Amino acid sequence: xxxxxxxxxxxxxxxxxxxxxxxxxxxxxxxxxxxxxxxxxxxxxxxxxxxxxxxxxxxxxxxxxxxxxxxxxxxxxxxxxxxxxxxxxxxxxxxxxxxxxxxxxxxxxxxxxxxxxxxxxxxxxxxxxxxxxxxxxxxxxxxxxxxxxxxx
Numbered sequence: 029x030x031x032x033x034x035x036x037x038x039x040x041x042x043x044x045x046x047x048x049x050x051x052x053x054x055x056x057x058x059x060x061x062x063x064x065x066x067x068x069x070x071x072x073x074x075x076x077x078x079x080x081x082x083x084x085x086x087x088x089x090x091x092x093x094x095x096x097x098x099x100x101x102x103x104x105x106x107x108x109x110x111x112x113x114x115x116x117x118x119x120x121x122x123x124x125x126x127x128x129x130x131x132x133x134x135x136x137x138x139x140x141x142x143x144x145x146x147x148x149x150x151x152x153x154x155x156x157x158x159x160x161x162x163x164x165x166x167x168x169x170x171x172x173x174x175x176x177x178x179x180x
Contacts, residue, residue: 031176044074049154056147063117070106088180101157111146
């Protein structure tokens with residue numbers, strides 16, 4: 029993989045991450061978001077698909093600690109989203125009527141308050157994840173093409 033391809037893949041992963049977070053924001057802000065639109069598992073979102081596949085090239089380019097921080101932040105993000113998910117898509121059984129009309133759980137003011145608190149945490153974690161990505165991208169930009177080829 030060429031350096032420009034790696035940079036392009038990092039930028040694509042960042043965009044995918046931002047779209048995922050925006051979907052979580054939309055859900056909390058009352059838009060009709062289906063639970064499938066915001067994957068829960070770290071390996072199912074577009075950022076995770078990149079990170080655990082093509083993004084693994086970062087391990088050959090940077091200290092493992094920098095990549096581990098990115099991985100941990102991504103996992104923390106999904107753990108926080110799970111709290112939001114449980115508010116809007118509870119795991120308990122819904123009535124047949126609710127299933128037929130695809131109705132979500134009615135959100136109480138208390139639920140809404142907690143979702144907003146979790147969303148603030150999600151946004152903070154997202155900013156940190158993006159910050160780590162930005163640092164990795166900047167460092168990658170400082171590596172010459174020749175040096176890049178020898179690193180991986």
